[in-house]
Amino acid sequence: MGDHPSNIYELRPVSIIRTLPQIKDHMLFQLKLEDGTTWDSFGHQPGQFIEVSIFGKGEAPISISSPPTRCDTLEICVRRTGRVTNALFDMGRGSTFHIRGPYGRGFPIENLKRYKLLLIAGGLGLAPLRSLLLYALDRKDDFEDIILMYGTNNPDNVLFKYELLSFFDRDDIKYLYSVDRDEEGIWKQYVGVVTGLFDRTTLSSDDTCAVMCGPPIMYRFVLQKLIHLGFSKEHIYMSLERMMKCGVGKCGHCAIGDRYCCMDGPVFPYTEIENIKEAI
Ligand SMILES: Cc1cc2nc3c(=O)[nH]c(=O)nc-3n(C[C@H](O)[C@H](O)[C@H](O)COP(=O)(O)OP(=O)(O)OC[C@H]3O[C@@H](n4cnc5c(N)ncnc54)[C@H](O)[C@@H]3O)c2cc1C
Numbered sequence: 224m225g226d227h228p229s230n231i232y233e234l235r236p237v238s239i240i241r242t243l244p245q246i247k248d249h250m251l252f253q254l255k256l257e258d259g260t261t262w263d264s265f266g267h268q269p270g271q272f273i274e275v276s277i278f279g280k281g282e283a284p285i286s287i288s289s290p291p292t293r294c295d296t297l298e299i300c301v302r303r304t305g306r307v308t309n310a311l312f313d314m315g316r317g318s319t320f321h322i323r324g325p326y327g328r329g330f331p332i333e334n335l336k337r338y339k340l341l342l343i344a345g346g347l348g349l350a351p352l353r354s355l356l357l358y359a360l361d362r363k364d365d366f367e368d369i370i371l372m373y374g375t376n377n378p379d380n381v382l383f384k385y386e387l388l389s390f391f392d393r394d395d396i397k398y399l400y401s402v403d404r405d406e407e408g409i410w411k412q413y414v415g416v417v418t419g420l421f422d423r424t425t426l427s428s429d430d431t432c433a434v435m436c437g438p439p440i441m442y443r444f445v446l447q448k449l450i451h452l453g454f455s456k457e458h459i460y461m462s463l464e465r466m467m468k469c470g471v472g473k474c475g476h477c478a479i480g481d482r483y484c485c486m487d488g489p490v491f492p493y494t495e496i497e498n499i500k501e502a503i
C-alpha cells in the first residue's frame with residue numbers, strides 16, 4: 224500500500240459501479256478498474272488525488288474519497304462545475320472513462336499514528352478527509368481518539384449524511400457538526416461557523432494532531448483557534464486546492480510560492496507554508 228505499484232502516468236480505464244447522489248449537484252461515484260485488478264494495484268494514500276480524464280472534454284483533479292483499506296472500489300465525490308464534471312454526471316452505471324494517478328502528497332499517516340486526531344472539514348473538504356477518517360477507523364489500533372468537526376453552510380448541504388449519522392452510534396469517534404445558517408429552524412445541532420464547535424468539546428493540544436480541509440477562509444479562523452489552544456504548529460496539517468493542469472509538476476499552474484501544490488501537496492504541514500503569503 225502506498226508504493227505506487229501502478230504507473231502514475233498511464234491512463235487506466237475505469238467504470239462506474241454506482242452513483243450515489245449526495246446533495247444538489249454533488250455525486251459520489253464508485254469506480255472499478257476495467258483491467259480486472261483491485262485498487263490494491265493503484266497504491267493510493269488518504270489525501271491523494273486522481274486526474275479524471277474524459278475523451279473530448281479534458282481532465283480534472285479529483286480527490287480520492289475512499290481509504291486504501293477498502294480496495295473493492297475507489298470513491299470520488301464530485302461537484303458539477305464545468306466540462307469534465309458535467310460529462311461525468313451525464314454518465315451512468317457501467318459507463319467507462321480514464322483516470323491517472325494517484326498523485327500528490329497525502330496525509331502523513333506515519334506522523335499521525337499514536338496521536339489523537341482532530342479532523343476539521345468544511346463543505347466539499349470532507350471528500351478527501353473522509354479517506355483519512357475511514358482509514359483511521361479501519362486501523363483504530365494505530366490511532367488514539369478521533370474527533371470530527373464538520374461544517375456546511377446550511378442543513379441541505381451535508382455530504383455523506385447517513386454515514387455521518389451512523390457515527391453517533393459509535394464510541395470510537397466523536398462527531399460534532401455545524402451549519403452556518405438554519406433559516407427554517409430545523410437544525411438540532413450547532414448553528415454558526417465551524418470554529419464555534421471548539422467550545423463544545425475538550426481538546427488536549429499536547430497529544431492531538433489537527434488536520435483540516437475546506438475553504439481558505441475556514442483555515443484562517445481554525446488556525447487562530449488551534450494556536451490559541453496551544454497546538455504546536457508541527458501538529459497542524461492542511462490540504463490546499465489550486466488550479467491544476469498536469470498534476471505532475473510540469474506546467475507550473477499550481478505554484479504556491481516555490482512549491483507545487485500537485486507534487487509537494489495538496490497536503491502540507493503548516494510549518495511548510497506559514498511564511499508563504501498566498502498559501503492561505
Ligand atoms: C487537488 C484537488 C482536488 C480536488 N478534488 C475535488 C473533489 O474531490 N471533488 C470536486 O468536485 N472537485 C475537486 N477539485 C476541483 C475540481 O478539480 C475543479 O472544480 C475542476 O475545475 C472541475 O473540472 P471541470 O472541467 O468540470 O470544470 P471547468 O470546466 O474547469 O470549470 C470549473 C470552474 O471552476 C473554476 N476552477 C477550476 N479549478 C478550480 C479550483 N481548483 N478551485 C476553484 N475553482 C476552480 C474554473 O475557473 C471554472 O470557472 C479538486 C481540485 C484540486 C486541485
Ligand code: FES
Pocket residue numbers: 466467468469470471472473474475476477478483484485486
Ligand atoms: S498542475 Fe502542473 S505543475 Fe502542478
